[in-house]
Amino acid sequence: MNAVAEHLIHDADVDTHHRALRFLTAGSVDDGKSTLIGRLLFDSRAILADQLDTLEKRAAGAPIDLSLLTDGLEAEREQGITIDVAYRYFATKTRKFIIADAPGHEQYTRNMVTAAAGSDAAVVLVDITKLDTSVEAVELLPQTRRHSLLAHLLRVPSIVFAVNKLDALEQPGPAFAAVEKALRAFAEQAGIAVTAIVPVSALRGDNVTQPLAGEWATWYQGPSLLQVLESLPGVQEKVEGQVLIPVQYVARDTGETGEGTGHQPRTLWGRIAHGQIQAGDEIQILPSGERAIVAEVRRAGETVSHSVAGESAGVVLDRQLDVSRGDWIVTPGSAQPTQSFKATLAWLDTEPAVPGRKYWLRHGNRWVQGRISAIEHRLDIHSLQPLDAEQLNVNEIGHVQIEVQAALPVEPYASNRVGGSLIVVDPSSNRTSGALLVR
Numbered sequence: 001m002n003a004v005a006e007h008l009i010h011d012a013d014v015d016t017h018h019r020a021l022r023f024l025t026a027g028s029v030d031d032g033k034s035t036l037i038g039r040l041l042f043d044s045r046a047i048l049a050d051q052l053d054t055l056e057k058r059a060a061g062a063p064i065d066l067s068l069l070t071d072g073l074e075a076e077r078e079q080g081i082t083i084d085v086a087y088r089y090f091a092t093k094t095r096k097f098i099i100a101d102a103p104g105h106e107q108y109t110r111n112m113v114t115a116a117a118g119s120d121a122a123v124v125l126v127d128i129t130k131l132d133t134s135v136e137a138v139e140l141l142p143q144t145r146r147h148s149l150l151a152h153l154l155r156v157p158s159i160v161f162a163v164n165k166l167d168a169l170e171q172p173g174p175a176f177a178a179v180e181k182a183l184r185a186f187a188e189q190a191g192i193a194v195t196a197i198v199p200v201s202a203l204r205g206d207n208v209t210q211p212l213a214g215e216w217a218t219w220y221q222g223p224s225l226l227q228v229l230e231s232l233p234g235v236q237e238k239v240e241g242q243v244l245i246p247v248q249y250v251a252r253d254t255g256e257t258g259e260g261t262g263h264q265p266r267t268l269w270g271r272i273a274h275g276q277i278q279a280g281d282e283i284q285i286l287p288s289g290e291r292a293i294v295a296e297v298r299r300a301g302e303t304v305s306h307s308v309a310g311e312s313a314g315v316v317l318d319r320q321l322d323v324s325r326g327d328w329i330v331t332p333g334s335a336q337p338t339q340s341f342k343a344t345l346a347w348l349d350t351e352p353a354v355p356g357r358k359y360w361l362r363h364g365n366r367w368v369q370g371r372i373s374a375i376e377h378r379l380d381i382h383s384l385q386p387l388d389a390e391q392l393n394v395n396e397i398g399h400v401q402i403e404v405q406a407a408l409p410v411e412p413y414a415s416n417r418v419g420g421s422l423i424v425v426d427p428s429s430n431r432t433s434g435a436l437l438v439r
Contacts, residue, residue, distance in 0.1 A: 019234035027125030036202035038066025046090035121158035138182035167201040173219030242334035243275030246364030273418035278306035326366030337407035349433035370404035
């Protein structure tokens with residue numbers, strides 16, 4: 001085993017390895033994404049007996065079509081493409097996994113963004129049969145670039161490239177080396193930290209769950225794709241520092257607490273974005289700015305000593321404040337609400353994004369009206385250079401200036417996904433039009 005493999009398998013934090021890994025699979029149409037997921041499910045024995053029996057009868061003695069395990073919608077089977085995000089589950093002896101199967105078609109890029117938002121890793125498939133590996137500088141497909149950039153912009157911690165269909169080439173070794181060189185050059189230019197580049201044959205099963213053997217092993221001695229996935233750390237929210245909780249629900253207690261005092265405590269429920277909270281902490285409610293002391297912390301219906309980032313908690317205050325869904329609980333003075341900020345915008349709507357038009361923006365659990373006050377530039381996914389733009393069309397990425405009607409406690413997305421992300425909704429059609437990542 002080479003040094004890269006040893007680093008991947010042994011070097012990550014042990015605690016994060018025992019957590020279920022949620023990873024996104026992305027790639028262009030017909031790259032073999034559904035077959036790869038089917039292979040992972042098949043080899044890990046995550047297929048029900050009746051499913052396997054149906055596939056075997058359908059194959060009629062031919063090799064089983066593993067892609068049928070994932071393309072569940074009738075429209076997906078008819079068109080031969082993945083349309084909606086589907087979640088699949090499987091486990092090995094050392095790890096549990098949740099697969100977010102995202103569409104590869106450009107038309108459904110918005111679904112890929114949805115899948116990436118909560119993923120610990122992204123597996124980007126590259127179909128080597130679609131690339132000209134005879135030239136010195138291999139040109140990658142636009143969707144490979146787009147999906148990689150989106151995963152990077154959405155702060156997916158680990159990005160893995162799986163170079164597929166090596167079994168279709170007479171000389172897979174030199175071809176893989178050429179594609180690997182192109183992927184590393186692109187990643188360096190885009191500032192993407194690549195976790196691994198792995199050769200696979202999803203159809204035949206080579207290097208998917210088991211390391212390569214035979215002639216392939218003469219030019220690749222790294223880990224299999226599953227070995228890489230088993231080694232990846234899960235996302236660990238920042239538990240140190242300031243607390244940030246988006247209020248999702250306010251519940252009024254109806255028990256004996258407070259009887260005779262005229263005071264019925266309310267519990268402010270939300271998932272802690274970062275930091276930790278315990279009784280006795282001073283907190284501030286935004287946007288009102290009111291302060292209070294935490295009287296009690298609850299989790300799963302019970303009082304607990306404290307709660308940390310990543311957990312859903314209920315907070316009871318020492319006095320009544322006007323708090324509702326969409327407000328934020330923060331450490332006093334830690335957040336500075338603003339009505340203007342810069343962001344990266346991934347546009348997902350067929351109706352272009354134009355400066356001046358009003359949209360609904362959702363930040364945490366709060367809705368506000370806002371507008372794009374200026375488009376600084378859009379990103380050319382081929383050259384990765386900024387280009388002048390008066391509007392952003394579907395699937396384009398740009399840097400913009402945003403103005404909102406009410407001040408929001410936004411944070412840089414690079415430091416916190418919850419405080420630094422917003423979705424953009426068209427007020428006339430109610431379509432999700434874009435994803436904003438605060439810079």
